[in-house]
Amino acid sequence: MDISDGNITWLLERLGREGVRLAFTTSESGWISGGVNTIGGVKVVSAATGAAAASMADAAARVTRETAALVTPCRGTAYSMATGIANAWADKSPVALITLLDTPETELFRPITRWSAAAHHPEDVSLLIREALTESTRGTRGPTCLNIHPRALLKAGSVKTPERKEPRKARDARPDAPDPAIIDSVVELLARAERPLVIAGGGVAASGAGKELVRLIEALRFPATVTAGGAAALPFSHPLFIAGPTYFGGEAFLYAARRADVVLAAGTCFSGLEGFGSPPLWSRSAKIIQVDVDPRRIDLNRVSEIAVVGDAKAVFAEIRKKLLRKTGMPDVSPWIKTLKRKDIQWRKRIEKEFRSGIAPMHPGLLAKRTREVLEKNALIVYDGGNAAMWGWMFCPPATAESSIFSAGLWNLGVGIPMAIGAKLAQPARPVCGIFGDASFMYNVQELATAKRLGIPFVAVVFNDSAWNMIRMAQTYVFGGRYTGCDLGNVDYARIARSLGCYGRRIESPDEIPRAFREARESGLPAVLDAPVHPNVSPDPLTTFFLIEFEGVLPDFAKSLSRMIRNRNLKLDPFFRNRALYIMNSLRIALD
Amino acid sequence: MKRCRLRLSGNELVVKALKAGGVRHAFAVSGGQLLGVFDALADEPSIRLVVPRSEDAAITMADGCARASGTPAAVLTTVGVGPVNLPLGMAEARDSCTPVISIAPAPQNWKTDPLQENLQGCCQNDLMKPLTRWSVVIRQWERIPALLSRAFREALAEPPGPVHADVPFDVLFEKRFIEKKRFEQLFPRSKTPAASGRSTRLENPGAKIPPFRGDASTASGSRRAATLKKIHDELSANDLAVYDGVAPPGGAATRRRTPTGKTIQPFRANTGRGLPLALGAKIASPRSRVVLFTTGASLFRSVRELETARAYGLSVAIFVFAAERDGDDAARGVGFPEIAEAFGLRGTVLPSGKKGDAAIRTPLKSETASLVEIH
Numbered sequence: 001m002d003i004s005d006g007n008i009t010w011l012l013e014r015l016g017r018e019g020v021r022l023a024f025t026t027s028e029s030g031w032i033s034g035g036v037n038t039i040g041g042v043k044v045v046s047a048a049t050g051a052a053a054a055s056m057a058d059a060a061a062r063v064t065r066e067t068a069a070l071v072t073p074c075r076g077t078a079y080s081m082a083t084g085i086a087n088a089w090a091d092k093s094p095v096a097l098i099t100l101l102d103t104p105e106t107e108l109f110r111p112i113t114r115w116s117a118a119a120h121h122p123e124d125v126s127l128l129i130r131e132a133l134t135e136s137t138r139g140t141r142g143p144t145c146l147n148i149h150p151r152a153l154l155k156a157g158s159v160k161t162p163e164r165k166e167p168r169k170a171r172d173a174r175p176d177a178p179d180p181a182i183i184d185s186v187v188e189l190l191a192r193a194e195r196p197l198v199i200a201g202g203g204v205a206a207s208g209a210g211k212e213l214v215r216l217i218e219a220l221r222f223p224a225t226v227t228a229g230g231a232a233a234l235p236f237s238h239p240l241f242i243a244g245p246t247y248f249g250g251e252a253f254l255y256a257a258r259r260a261d262v263v264l265a266a267g268t269c270f271s272g273l274e275g276f277g278s279p280p281l282w283s284r285s286a287k288i289i290q291v292d293v294d295p296r297r298i299d300l301n302r303v304s305e306i307a308v309v310g311d312a313k314a315v316f317a318e319i320r321k322k323l324l325r326k327t328g329m330p331d332v333s334p335w336i337k338t339l340k341r342k343d344i345q346w347r348k349r350i351e352k353e354f355r356s357g358i359a360p361m362h363p364g365l366l367a368k369r370t371r372e373v374l375e376k377n378a379l380i381v382y383d384g385g386n387a388a389m390w391g392w393m394f395c396p397p398a399t400a401e402s403s404i405f406s407a408g409l410w411n412l413g414v415g416i417p418m419a420i421g422a423k424l425a426q427p428a429r430p431v432c433g434i435f436g437d438a439s440f441m442y443n444v445q446e447l448a449t450a451k452r453l454g455i456p457f458v459a460v461v462f463n464d465s466a467w468n469m470i471r472m473a474q475t476y477v478f479g480g481r482y483t484g485c486d487l488g489n490v491d492y493a494r495i496a497r498s499l500g501c502y503g504r505r506i507e508s509p510d511e512i513p514r515a516f517r518e519a520r521e522s523g524l525p526a527v528l529d530a531p532v533h534p535n536v537s538p539d540p541l542t543t544f545f546l547i548e549f550e551g552v553l554p555d556f557a558k559s560l561s562r563m564i565r566n567r568n569l570k571l572d573p574f575f576r577n578r579a580l581y582i583m584n585s586l587r588i589a590l591d
Numbered sequence: 592m593k594r595c596r597l598r599l600s601g602n603e604l605v606v607k608a609l610k611a612g613g614v615r616h617a618f619a620v621s622g623g624q625l626l627g628v629f630d631a632l633a634d635e636p637s638i639r640l641v642v643p644r645s646e647d648a649a650i651t652m653a654d655g656c657a658r659a660s661g662t663p664a665a666v667l668t669t670v671g672v673g674p675v676n677l678p679l680g681m682a683e684a685r686d687s688c689t690p691v692i693s694i695a696p697a698p699q700n701w702k703t704d705p706l707q708e709n710l711q712g713c714c715q716n717d718l719m720k721p722l723t724r725w726s727v728v729i730r731q732w733e734r735i736p737a738l739l740s741r742a743f744r745e746a747l748a749e750p751p752g753p754v755h756a757d758v759p760f761d762v763l764f765e766k767r768f769i770e771k772k773r774f775e776q777l778f779p780r781s782k783t784p785a786a787s788g789r790s791t792r793l794e795n796p797g798a799k800i801p802p803f804r805g806d807a808s809t810a811s812g813s814r815r816a817a818t819l820k821k822i823h824d825e826l827s828a829n830d831l832a833v834y835d836g837v838a839p840p841g842g843a844a845t846r847r848r849t850p851t852g853k854t855i856q857p858f859r860a861n862t863g864r865g866l867p868l869a870l871g872a873k874i875a876s877p878r879s880r881v882v883l884f885t886t887g888a889s890l891f892r893s894v895r896e897l898e899t900a901r902a903y904g905l906s907v908a909i910f911v912f913a914a915e916r917d918g919d920d921a922a923r924g925v926g927f928p929e930i931a932e933a934f935g936l937r938g939t940v941l942p943s944g945k946k947g948d949a950a951i952r953t954p955l956k957s958e959t960a961s962l963v964e965i966h
Contacts, residue, residue: 048921076861079679086675111714272710498933
């Protein structure tokens with residue numbers, strides 16, 4: 001059963017009338033020409049693979065906070081889109097997948113979508129499209145999947161559908177204002193706090209409540225941080241931002257989390273990267289105020305003192321209103337000073353390593369120099385293991401809504417399509433990707449897509465020739481027995497050039513400003529391949545392993561005995577600093 | 592009487608079960624929770640560990656390996672991100688009836704059912720169910736041997752197909768003492784696939800290349816068919832041909848059935864599977880010549896795996912019919928010889944005339960992977 005161009009145009013126009021502005025498909029569908037097409041008010045773009053198309057849609061949805069559509073008539077493409085859909089599900093990103101298959105794959109997509117349905121009859125099509133889009137932005141948001149049977153699509157255009165008077169808006173589905181009595185108790189608890197901490201999660205970013213949160217912390221004069229999923233919620237350069245996201249922020253965050261007596265946790269339910277809100281990362285005695293739009297996420301991992309069900313933006317506004325009338329708020333400036341001091345001490349210790357002159361260069365130095373040459377409003381995509389950690393530590397986003405990271409699944413390889421999706425959604429902003437060498441390769445073919453679409457961005461590849469998070473775990477947990485972790489000497493800049501992009505190898509940090517300048521002047525997608533020292537490990541890696549391996553003890557005796565006998569052991573050249581971080585973390589946890 | 596006891600982790604049990612199931616190749620992309628299995632694999636010389644550049648390629652390389660060898664191959668991926676990258680390859684293995692054994696760690700038992708927003712946590716078993724013949728969560732250390740043995744039986748039962756097992760990684764890292772005698776009773780004694788009650792090869796080694804069904808390209812179809820014929824004239828019965836986006840030639844085009852090598856094709860229109868299928872097949876049959884016929888767009892979808900070909904020294908001959916399939920412009924304007932050389936492989940454009948005949952023979956004789964672009 002052949003779907004005609006007219007049917008596709010009708011579908012895209014339908015999506016456009018429902019408020020969709022960006023739609024993604026793959027070149028297999030053959031519907032659109034190579035560039036950016038606009039059909040029915042919807043910008044339509046084709047990627048080389050379904051996985052990439054889905055990640056593009058995911059990024060566009062994160063940046064715009066509006067639903068992005070994915071459309072495919074190919075079963076194989078639909079299967080490959082599962083990767084990006086799963087990421088959107090884990091990070092609660094509003095993506096609507098519309099498949100045009102004669103037998104639906106709803107069973108496959110059910111575990112990774114928040115809503116799935118199949119339209120078998122022409123009269124169902126328009127209404128189910130509307131429902132798919134509405135569901136994607138309802139409550140905690142997330143991806144939806146609708147299969148439209150080709151036979152139903154052929155006739156759907158002839159069915160009259162009641163039109164909306166105005167385009168659908170993502171905020172349609174937000175709940176009512178929170179209970180004033182609960183807000184009163186929140187204000188009371190905040191007023192008693194001596195060592196408060198505000199932590200903003202993905203819900204704050206999704207709600208667009210960042211500015212309201214800044215107003216709130218400024219009114220309270222409380223220190224704040226973000227979760228990995230909510231990194232877009234706050235500007236990292238704000239004076240009240242202490243460190244983050246979560247433990248990527250190092251010792252200041254560890255100290256704040258362990259010592260805080262009142263924690264206002266908004267749009268987060270303390271996921272794995274937040275240590276489940278429990279010891280050893282968090283204090284058991286801290287009083288938690290949890291704000292979440294979804295009642296099912298309240299107390300999911302950590303029982304709260306006060307739970308507020310509501311949209312973060314509305315809740316922040318209500319709290320601030322009541323605070324303005326409140327007198328006798330505590331002065332927590334000594335607490336903030338302590339946290340800031342911890343942050344400076346920790347950073348200085350690592351930055352001292354940058355001056356050691358090791359070769360290849362220190363990955364932290366590469367991140368720091370990259371931040372120095374990036375524009376303040378640059379949107380940064382983090383894609384990697386250790387590379388992402390170094391990026392968060394020394395190349396953080398300067399402003400709010402300026403970062404994208406697959407925090408829920410930490411799925412390597414989504415960076416290139418995400419950079420493309422983000423740039424399509426916000427063409428005026430510079431986009432930069434921080435990549436590990438392993439993650440860079442996953443979707444390397446999409447560099448040609450970026451070239452075809454005329455989308456420039458700069459990808460900095462932290463090339464340590466290894467799956468290095470794994471390699472470091474093999475060093476310290478498996479006694480240096482390296483299995484399946486080496487990547488060899490690959491010239492990523494040359495691969496980029498062969499795909500028609502700008503590519504340059506960076507051997508020294510001094511080359512970074514010039515390389516960035518040339519990359520921008522080329523007007524092409526650009527790859528800066530920077531070899532970094534493979535043995536320097538980011539401090540937060542230890543915390544990551546401790547939390548992820550909670551309750552699971554590797555055989556340390558075996559590991560130690562192997563380490564002693566292993567002559568090929570690749571220890572960190574700054575091992576003393578890593579040991580100091582572990583000691584300090586233990587001291588913070590045990591004090 | 593002195594009793595002989597062993598102390599084994601779940602990781603070691605998984606590897607023993609793979610060995611007992613006749614697995615000789617494990618295709619894997621690592622993750623922290625999978626490291627114990629990697630470590631146990633380092634102690635098991637009979638299983639070769641191959642690490643490609645993505646999970647999507649790992650499953651399809653396992654597929655190609657199983658199709659070429661006639662024995663099950665394993666794919667090992669980490670929590671969450673592993674299984675969510677598998678659906679396309681898993682569907683390909685399911686539709687092509689290939690016994691691939693997929694194993695992925697899951698979050699600790701006490702953090703699942705329901706999930707607690709764990710990092711990388713997702714309902715991976717539910718995701719795998721519609722794509723596999725059988726999918727299971729192994730929640731206890733002592734059930735690893737029995738359930739993985741069952742996985743092999745399910746994978747090899749007629750018609751064969753892929754299976755998936757989630758093992759929470761607290762189970763993988765759990766260590767227990769077991770008496771040696773009892774341990775020996777846990778696994779089937781005979782070599783699989785006989786152990787699973789099935790010993791037939793998955794593909795008929797003598798299968799003829801099927802009749803020509805028409806090339807995907809219309810504009811240059813006749814020249815393409817002539818080139819295909821020339822290449823096939825160079826092939827022998829021991830060779831293995833993989834077709835991806837290019838229909839195998841045969842009677843209609845060449846007017847005779849020429850070579851009698853084995854053929855592998857992606858099921859339906861799953862373009863882009865060809866390169867990992869060919870690499871998997873080459874790993875299974877290192878002495879066979881493996882030839883990949885593919886379109887530009889199809890190769891482009893897995894182009895990163897050229898690096899896997901280089902890293903493992905897999906001498907696959909790749910013939911790229913570069914003119915795009917109708918409407919598929921994924922690789923429009925891309926020069927594959929340059930790409931191949933950027934990946935450290937040999938790449939050329941097929942010249943016309945007698946020079947072209949020589950250029951066809953070069954990759955077929957090459958000791959490394961090499962690529963010929965045909966216009």
